[in-house]
Amino acid sequence: MVDNLETLRELEKKILWLASWTIHNANHLRDHSDGLKVGGHQASSASLATIMTALYLDVLRPQDRVAVKPHASPIFHAIQYLLGRQTRERLEAFRGYKGAQSYPSRTKDLDDVDFSTGSVGLGVAQTLFSSLVQDYVRAHGWGLSRPEGRMVALVGDAELDEGNIFEALLEGWKQGLRNCWWVIDYNRQSLDAVVREGLWERYEQLFKNFGWDVVILKYGSLQQAAFKEPGGDRLRQWIDRCPNPLYSALVFAGGAAWRKRLNDEIGDQGDVSRLIEKRSDDELAALMNNLGGHDLPSLLDAFYNADNDRPTCFIAYTVKGFGLPMAGHKDNHAGLMTPAQMEVFRKAMAVRPGHEWEPFEGLSLPPEQLRSFLDRVPFAADKARRLSAPPIDVPETLPVTIQPVMATQTGFGALLNEIGRGDGDFAQHIVTTSPDVTVSTNLGPWVNRRGLFARQAMADTFKSERIPSTFNWEFSPKGQHIELGIAEMNLFIVLSALGLSHSINGERLLPIGTLYDPFIARGLDALNYACYQDARFILVATPSGITLAGEGGAHQSIAEPLIGIAQDGLASFEPAYVDELAIILRWAFAYIQKDSAAAPSERNWLRDETGGSVYLRLSTRPVEQIERKMTPDLAQQIVDGAYWQRLPGPNAQVIVAYTGAIAPEAIEAVGLMAEDRRDVGLLAVTSADRLNAGWTAAQRARERDLVHARSHIERLLADVPAHCGIVSVIDGHPATLAWLGAVAGHRTRPLGVEHFGQTGSLAELYRHYGIDANAIVAAAQAIAPGRPIRHLKALP
Numbered sequence: 001m002v003d004n005l006e007t008l009r010e011l012e013k014k015i016l017w018l019a020s021w022t023i024h025n026a027n028h029l030r031d032h033s034d035g036l037k038v039g040g041h042q043a044s045s046a047s048l049a050t051i052m053t054a055l056y057l058d059v060l061r062p063q064d065r066v067a068v069k070p071h072a073s074p075i076f077h078a079i080q081y082l083l084g085r086q087t088r089e090r091l092e093a094f095r096g097y098k099g100a101q102s103y104p105s106r107t108k109d110l111d112d113v114d115f116s117t118g119s120v121g122l123g124v125a126q127t128l129f130s131s132l133v134q135d136y137v138r139a140h141g142w143g144l145s146r147p148e149g150r151m152v153a154l155v156g157d158a159e160l161d162e163g164n165i166f167e168a169l170l171e172g173w174k175q176g177l178r179n180c181w182w183v184i185d186y187n188r189q190s191l192d193a194v195v196r197e198g199l200w201e202r203y204e205q206l207f208k209n210f211g212w213d214v215v216i217l218k219y220g221s222l223q224q225a226a227f228k229e230p231g232g233d234r235l236r237q238w239i240d241r242c243p244n245p246l247y248s249a250l251v252f253a254g255g256a257a258w259r260k261r262l263n264d265e266i267g268d269q270g271d272v273s274r275l276i277e278k279r280s281d282d283e284l285a286a287l288m289n290n291l292g293g294h295d296l297p298s299l300l301d302a303f304y305n306a307d308n309d310r311p312t313c314f315i316a317y318t319v320k321g322f323g324l325p326m327a328g329h330k331d332n333h334a335g336l337m338t339p340a341q342m343e344v345f346r347k348a349m350a351v352r353p354g355h356e357w358e359p360f361e362g363l364s365l366p367p368e369q370l371r372s373f374l375d376r377v378p379f380a381a382d383k384a385r386r387l388s389a390p391p392i393d394v395p396e397t398l399p400v401t402i403q404p405v406m407a408t409q410t411g412f413g414a415l416l417n418e419i420g421r422g423d424g425d426f427a428q429h430i431v432t433t434s435p436d437v438t439v440s441t442n443l444g445p446w447v448n449r450r451g452l453f454a455r456q457a458m459a460d461t462f463k464s465e466r467i468p469s470t471f472n473w474e475f476s477p478k479g480q481h482i483e484l485g486i487a488e489m490n491l492f493i494v495l496s497a498l499g500l501s502h503s504i505n506g507e508r509l510l511p512i513g514t515l516y517d518p519f520i521a522r523g524l525d526a527l528n529y530a531c532y533q534d535a536r537f538i539l540v541a542t543p544s545g546i547t548l549a550g551e552g553g554a555h556q557s558i559a560e561p562l563i564g565i566a567q568d569g570l571a572s573f574e575p576a577y578v579d580e581l582a583i584i585l586r587w588a589f590a591y592i593q594k595d596s597a598a599a600p601s602e603r604n605w606l607r608d609e610t611g612g613s614v615y616l617r618l619s620t621r622p623v624e625q626i627e628r629k630m631t632p633d634l635a636q637q638i639v640d641g642a643y644w645q646r647l648p649g650p651n652a653q654v655i656v657a658y659t660g661a662i663a664p665e666a667i668e669a670v671g672l673m674a675e676d677r678r679d680v681g682l683l684a685v686t687s688a689d690r691l692n693a694g695w696t697a698a699q700r701a702r703e704r705d706l707v708h709a710r711s712h713i714e715r716l717l718a719d720v721p722a723h724c725g726i727v728s729v730i731d732g733h734p735a736t737l738a739w740l741g742a743v744a745g746h747r748t749r750p751l752g753v754e755h756f757g758q759t760g761s762l763a764e765l766y767r768h769y770g771i772d773a774n775a776i777v778a779a780a781q782a783i784a785p786g787r788p789i790r791h792l793k794a795l796p
């Protein structure tokens with residue numbers, strides 16, 4: 001490694017140049033009439049230039065995976081460009097249409113981003129959980145022919161303000177984390193200003209408390225050498241006492257300012273004055289800027305000496321804007337170099353105009369030597385860093401014994417219990433996880449069969465003490481359930497890591513996470529992040545809605561069905577019956593494994609061949625089940641999002657469209673209206689999300705001249721007479737189904753819950769929020785005039 005120092009130094013310069021040029025080019029050469037300005041990248045990127053050079057061009061191996069601090073994307077892209085994995089066209093279009101992404105993106109970037117970043121904190125936690133997932137995979141005997149990778153996060157210091165990082169740390173400690181590096185870019189600046197003094201001490205203690213090794217990279221090798229000179233210890237004391245804002249200000253002000261300040265404060269102290277005097281302004285600035293995070297020898301030494309059996313946190317002192325005129329200035333976050341500054345920088349880098357993109361322009365080492373070095377960079381040794389794994393066969397049907405009265409949540413437990421009996425590939429690749437609600441979301445029977453996962457076996461004391469208990473709480477490396485603490489953020493990030501295992505570890509998992517529906521909101525950004533990375537998992541959110549009557553407003557979800565509609569990469573369902581759930585769950589296992597860029601199917605206009613993740617909103621409400629034969633056609637309609645539970649007649653005046661646990665009220669309302677309204681129809685909506693998506697896509701296709709495009713909901717409503725009204729009802733926000741009226745122009749009255757729930761009996765709450773049978777009938781009477789409906793009771 002040390003032999004390469006000169007080459008690495010040259011390339012570090014080039015990387016900083018290319019990143020700066022990418023930003024400058026995007027900002028100054030593009031027409032910004034659209035207001036699209038580069039912000040936040042320049043100074044923040046420069047801060048990590050040395051660390052990333054050391055890692056990517058020397059330390060990392062193909063099996064290592066990295067989450068790069070969002071604003072360091074220009075450095076990442078520049079490195080990939082030098083390695084031949086990024087194109088000039090994309091760099092020229094940085095932040096533009098189809099250009100290199102502002103924040104590294106697995107799904108949108110060309111240059112093989114390991115983990116997307118953007119919303120700070122999430123990529124950091126992703127590396128921790130990816131390391132746990134790597135351990136899970138290997139403990140199950142898979143992927144042992146590949147070397148273990150280190151999961152590395154390049155973390156902004158202000159990023160550590162994000163609570164999800166600490167939630168992850170605690171979980172990592174519980175699960176015996178290893179092979180995980182967090183390199184903290186300790187530039188002591190955030191977006192707005194300079195951070196508090198002494199944060200490193202808190203971090204150091206904190207990480208140590210969680211079982212991490214902490215390596216502090218404060219002084220670069222120039223500084224270390226200077227400290228050995230006479231007077232060096234005084235200089236060191238001065239540096240240690242210097243407040244963050246002052247250090248930053250002096251970095252910005254440069255050599256002369258350093259000299260003045262040092263002379264003013266310690267200049268009369270003999271040896272140290274000579275130490276200062278000996279150096280020119282430039283040399284003095286170079287010395288004072290030579291913090292650990294900008295010193296290749298210190299960095300390489302630290303990285304090569306890490307013990308990978310433990311997680312390691314490197315606190316690397318850096319300068320935000322290092323090597324650029326804005327270095328250290330507290331306002332530099334959105335700072336950009338002016339054309340004049342860029343011109344000075346260009347000259348300093350010996351880059352001729354018109355040769356800005358040339359990889360070796362202005363470097364002193366011969367291009368062949370640099371090329372041959374880059375060709376041998378270990379990180380880029382494999383052609384494709386991304387791995388893949390074939391799909392796991394899913395049984396044709398998932399058997400389940402359906403009780404006459406049953407809740408979907410119970411059905412879910414029963415389905416998994418049945419799967420848990422099997423010992424084929426399918427059952428073996430399922431991994432479940434839950435944030436301390438395993439038992440209350442009905443995963444208990446599955447866990448009893450498959451056990452909990454831990455790298456080291458742990459017996460269930462209750463069992464060994466022969467105390468009867470319903471649940472067998474035994475941990476072993478073969479277990480298939482990852483029990484998490486309550487933090488929902490961690491649930492979504494572990495799902496993100498499990499759901500990328502095929503790509504990261506080359507071993508496919510079928511992850512299922514359970515939580516209470518309202519707490520999706522608690523981890524929503526992490527869920528969004530997981531979907532943005534195209535991680536694949538099944539989310540079972542149960543219980544849900546005001547149906548959770550006695551639990552009250554804090555546990556009753558309202559907005560989640562709308563999240564289900566709006567969240568990209570997530571197909572959501574809310575079945576009413578267990579036979580529907582069995583169909584949907586089977587479909588979900590196949591859907592999460594699809595991986596092609598196929599066009600939407602002309603049958604439902606959904607992108608079923610592309611796949612995605614799945615969200616099932618379930619309920620604890622026992623509902624009378626329908627005895628029926630599951631035909632292929634019915635199964636298909638359940639998956640497509642809706643079916644006629646009662647077909648409306650040709651003269652229908654009203655149809656009731658319902659979703660989920662409210663089915664008995666919808667059925668009752670149809671019965672109450674039957675005498676006074678002709679041909680009432682009952683539409684069972686199993687997925688408002690998929691119905692809506694298909695409808696939108698089919699319209700778009702028609703607007704593009706595919707005149708025959710029809711979505712599932714358009715076909716279902718095609719024969720409903722124009723004068724017919726629709727009453728929709730859901731235990732969730734009414735907007736979920738309100739759009740149904742726009743499909744074919746039917747007058748619609750959407751019922752649902754808009755205000756915080758409360759405690760009460762089911763009947764009281766359904767009545768209070770207007771989603772009981774009587775409210776449905778009242779709505780029908782209002783939008784489908786006719787003779788008064790006799791069974792309608794006066795509403796309170």
Ligand SMILES: Cc1ncc(C[n+]2csc(CCOP(=O)(O)OP(=O)(O)O)c2C)c(N)n1
Pocket residue numbers: 040043044045047070071118119120155156157158159160185187189190191192320333
């Ligand atoms: C969740 C989230 N909140 C806010 C932001 C906006 N933001 C981007 S960078 C940043 C400051 C980051 O500071 P630091 O992590 O120290 O990185 P540096 O800029 O010093 O490189 C903020 C607030 C974001 N990207 N994500």
Ligand SMILES: [Mg+2]
Pocket residue numbers: 156157158185186187188189190320
């Ligand atoms: Mg910072």
